[in-house]
Amino acid sequence: MATIEYKGKTFSVDEDGFLENLDQWCQEWVDYVKDSEGIKELTDEHWKVINMLQDYYKKNGIAPMVRILSKVTGFKLKHIYELFPSGPGKGACKMAGLAKPTGCV
């Protein structure tokens, strides 16, 4: 398990850089992932995706299928890639603090 230090906070992450535990999730984590994923400015649309992923994850214990993410947020997959260039799994789920998806998103 690796650790990441960012703005005075310490995060423990897995080898792909996903948070080990959603409890560690905070604004600093979002800022950290934003930089590493090459996202310039976080908009309401980013937050809509992040909130949806967290709600679903807390309810179901896994990340949603891509189609469900698209349906609930109303964003086409193409738009989700515009928001999160490395995609819903590697980008959005990581930023939302979810455990690494196993081929779901």
Added chain:
Amino acid sequence: MHKTPLLDQLESGPWPSFIKDLKRVAARKKPAADLLGLLERSYKDKITHWKHGGIVGVLGYGSGIIGRYTDLPEEFPGVEHFHTVRVNQPSGWFYTTKALRELCDIWDEHGSSILNVHGSTGDMIFLGTTTPELEPCFAKLTAKGWDLGGSGSAMRSPSCCVGMARCEWSCYDTMDLCYEATQNFQFEMHRPSFPYKFKIKCSGCPNDCVAAVARADMSVIGVWKDDIRIDQAAVKAYAGGELKPRGGATPYAKLDVQADVVALCPTACMAFDGKTLKIDNKNCNHCMHCISLMPQALRPGTETGATLLLGSHAPILEGAQMSWVIVPFMEMETPYEPFMDLVANITEWWSENGKNRERVGELMLRLGMRAFFKGVGLEPPPQTVKTPRANPFFFWHEEDFEAEAAGRKYIK
């Protein structure tokens, strides 16, 4: 180099050995040396030392790269990261030596130098690199005109047999369809959004050299609908032993047309009186046995196209399954619009109704063929019937009652 007594045994037989190959690479590449050490350890411990696949990739793409990490990174630092890069293959796997050199140079610089040519997915597989090397490797590949293939719950890189490039039996241009499908489904390949993987494989004739019927969700198999072309003089030459069966690729010097061809026809639709070969083409099921044995005497017909079959997969939720005919005959001409539209309809129906990790073939069985045909907008053809119905009950759709009341005609 690690000591590898167990692996060394694999070099001793008369067969080509991947250990020998890997050792050659290991002499100049640390990851290959550690890969051998790790494999030796796995043989000893009788357990894999690869962790469950990770999530890595390049910006803009959700697939094409598969994350791999070992659970023994301290002992084998060279394979701490050992990601796989799938490079989309050219149709029919035709490379120039220049192209191969280009790929090798890129992989020498950014990875372990180990290639898998080719993976069963069809792609050229680059085995083993680290996360920081992914973007530069991808940039070099795209600069030379290459692209990544599909992975994860996405459209996988379509693949095809060598088709018309090398084979006289090809009933449509498999390489062209493969290329066009690859172009058409770029978004679906690079941005996974299906319930699970979806594979298209194109074979030119029912010999099915890419095993599409067993390995592809959408199997496109070339077929003819008119009569097998017969050269009676050549049939006689086979019977007389002047021509060797299967182009000389059998141990038999002479073909016994009656015993080897006619008697083995699965639908018994052939007859040979010693002079003339007759085929009852209506009962031919296009198995290719006679054509394969006597290629100079028999050829597929001239009205050619493809049969589309759906649903084969390895055991996942259900057991292993072969593809099932859904369109008995479709003409295969550029730009293949009916084909592309049908695939789009099928993936849409499947994405809408499928569970996570449910292949389209499993969904088809779960909901039934009737729901499938209705869902994708196809007329159910009689060729899709495997066995006559045993259930005396029939559940009508609401619209069937309405059609009945309006005086539906059954024979069109």
